[in-house]
Amino acid sequence: MRRRDPGRPVVARRVHGRDSRRRPAGRVAARRRVARRRLRAARDDDPPRRRRAVRERPAGQLRVESEAVRRCSSRHAPPPDHARSHVARSVVAVLFGGRSCEHEVSILTAHEALSVLRRMPDYDPLPVYVTKDGRWLTGPALDDLDKFADPAAIERECRPVTLQPGSPGALVVETGGLFGKRDSVRIDVALPLIHGPNGEDGTLQGTLEMLGIPYAGSGVLGSALCMDKAAMKRAFTAAGLPQVPYTVVTRAAWDSGPDGELARASALGEKLFVKPVRGGSSIGVTFVETGDALAPAIDLALEFDCEAVVEAAVADVAEVNCAVLRDGDTVLTSTLEAVAASGGFLTFDQKYLQWSKGAPSDEVQGHVIPAPLPPEKAERISALARAAFEACSCDGVARVDFLLSGDEVFVNEINTVPGSLSFYLWEPSGVTFDDLLGRMLRTAVLRAERRSGLTYSLDRNLLEAIQERKGAKGPKRP
Ligand SMILES: Nc1ncnc2c1ncn2[C@@H]1O[C@H](COP(=O)(O)OP(=O)(O)O)[C@@H](O)[C@H]1O
Ligand SMILES: [Mg+2]
Incomplete structure (x- = not known):
């Protein structure tokens, strides 16, 4: 288990959870x-x-x-x-x-x-x-x-x-x-x-x-894509990234007759995950282990969003995360972390509430940094993280989360505002939290400077041209 470095600045603490990114709402x-x-x-x-x-x-x-x-x-x-x-x-x-x-x-x-x-x-x-x-x-x-x-x-x-x-x-x-x-x-x-x-x-x-x-971090497009699990999955498909089979259930389709939706979702496999399309921290997420639990799970997800995504559950899953940083014109990947879930998946409580019980977080949360993986597999995951980051037009720092089963690696999701900005994944490679923030803020200013050089106004005044044309035709006769 990863132990806290006694030399680490006491204030620069990671927010555990938020898919290991967020602490609980009601903290002691x-x-x-x-x-x-x-x-x-x-x-x-x-x-x-x-x-x-x-x-x-x-x-x-x-x-x-x-x-x-x-x-x-x-x-x-x-x-x-x-x-x-x-x-x-x-x-x-x-x-x-x-x-x-x-x-x-x-x-x-x-x-x-x-x-x-x-x-x-x-x-x-x-x-x-x-x-x-x-x-x-x-x-x-x-x-x-x-x-x-x-x-x-x-x-x-x-x-x-x-x-x-x-x-x-x-x-x-x-x-x-x-x-x-x-x-x-x-x-x-x-x-x-x-x-x-x-x-x-x-x-x-x-x-x-x-x-x-x-502003630092992903722009409008990257942020919107990564908050919408359905759109993000389409971007992953377009980039040829490996992901679990899935389907989307809309509120309109669900209300107009759930049978077709249930049949389509059940065809994905016996065990499923149901999630609100736009969400985070496992809120509204259900691990469906039996067929009769599917409809209530979709109902729950649709309480948090108008669309739900249903996915095949990855058996014997291991979760690995990799942060990616756009530093000026360079894209860097962090050290990988392995996050162990107990009882099926990382619930909101596991992400945050166990932390407040006072146990050493790294043991409670089961974070292992670096993730114990063979070098070739770690390299493959880093390459996929970078590709996912680019596929969704991300910027600043983002954390790409993976689901692993045996030799299979699936990209699960990208968090564009990861908890603690994932600084703890950069520290092993010598990038401190200060350094990370500095790089993000400088990159933000560089992006804005580049955009300010773009042309947003044309020399031709369309309204003037319309007026001139009207004038050339002369006044309208009654
Ligand atoms: N297809 C899946 N197979 C196995 N576990 C999954 C799957 N999808 C999600 N999980 C589990 O559920 C957790 C929350 O799902 P995730 O897609 O990360 O949603 P959120 O955006 O709410 O964090 C994951 O951290 C993982 O533990
Ligand atoms: Mg997550």
Whole structure:
């Protein structure tokens, strides 16, 4: 079993689960206290962070650093002159929470990333929390994990963030004060850390595109493809990637008569997996071992989405994951991990709740890094991971999950916002979490710069040409 390295930074902890990527929604109080202590320790270990304050502001636009945003209530005095740094750092909006079943898991992923970003000299993180009903908030309260247990306190203590489209994009923060003052915070780059629908599915990525804010991770297409298991499977088929036989059941077809759907699904095999097409963390997933369990499993999956995917279950399955990173123009693959499930498959509880019982996570979760595989098999899986990443137009970091049985290898799915951004899979090859975030953010900016050089406007003014043509024809006669 993999043991925790005592030299590993205490704050840079992986979120176990989320198909080993997410922690549980309802975490025990003790776990929260430990996380909070770690966050505090990280800050205390980082005195320069407290000294960072006002930096050069871009001409013509007020640039409010996140540290400044945290302090912009009149209760906080401005930092002393000697504490001001004149080196511009990039403001990174860290977006987390979201309207998703994986809301709490996202909070934990974001706290890990924020604690790492705060000690990086080039970046100034601005936490932006998306509430369960979709409101965007920022403020110092977001640093305190305990606060998230009381949504009303978060709403009270944070300030609303509104969006200001344009290039460069900005977020507008209500900074309080006598006249409801508003500050425009220019965002240099965003780090989307929302798991699941309404965040990992291309919607947030599309919003950031419209805002003109460069962002790390997969773009609109890659995010949307990988959140939709049916579309992802079609992309895998087109790329010739090995996957288990499957079929899709839509709500409309199911409601208009389930017999045909049940017959088609049963033809895939005796034991099946039924999943919502758009989901994660095994929510709504059922391992169907007998025929009479199939219909209830489809009903359950259709509670979470309007489409369900039914797959043949892989017998004696072993699960192996590989992270892939687009670093500039290079695509890298990580060390492989083996994840052992007990009792048929990795359920939500196995991914998260066992962790909160206090047992050493690596043993509870059965993560083995590197995965004990013969080198040729490991190489084959890495090559398939890279091919899957490219087939779905992924970017930044993504984790590709495999199902193995004997000599057979099947690509199961891609997670475009994996828990802890899979940093623990990069560490064995010497890429720290800081390094991983730096590479992702630099690649995001490079992608945006390349796009900004594209032509989005034609010289010909179509409306003028239409007017001219009308004029040449002369006025209409009655
Ligand atoms: N076809 C399959 N055969 C065997 N096990 C499977 C199969 N599909 C899924 N599983 C198990 O179910 C878990 C959740 O399925 P997955 O496709 O990863 O959905 P999610 O997006 O919810 O994580 C997997 O981690 C694995 O343990
Ligand atoms: Mg999964």
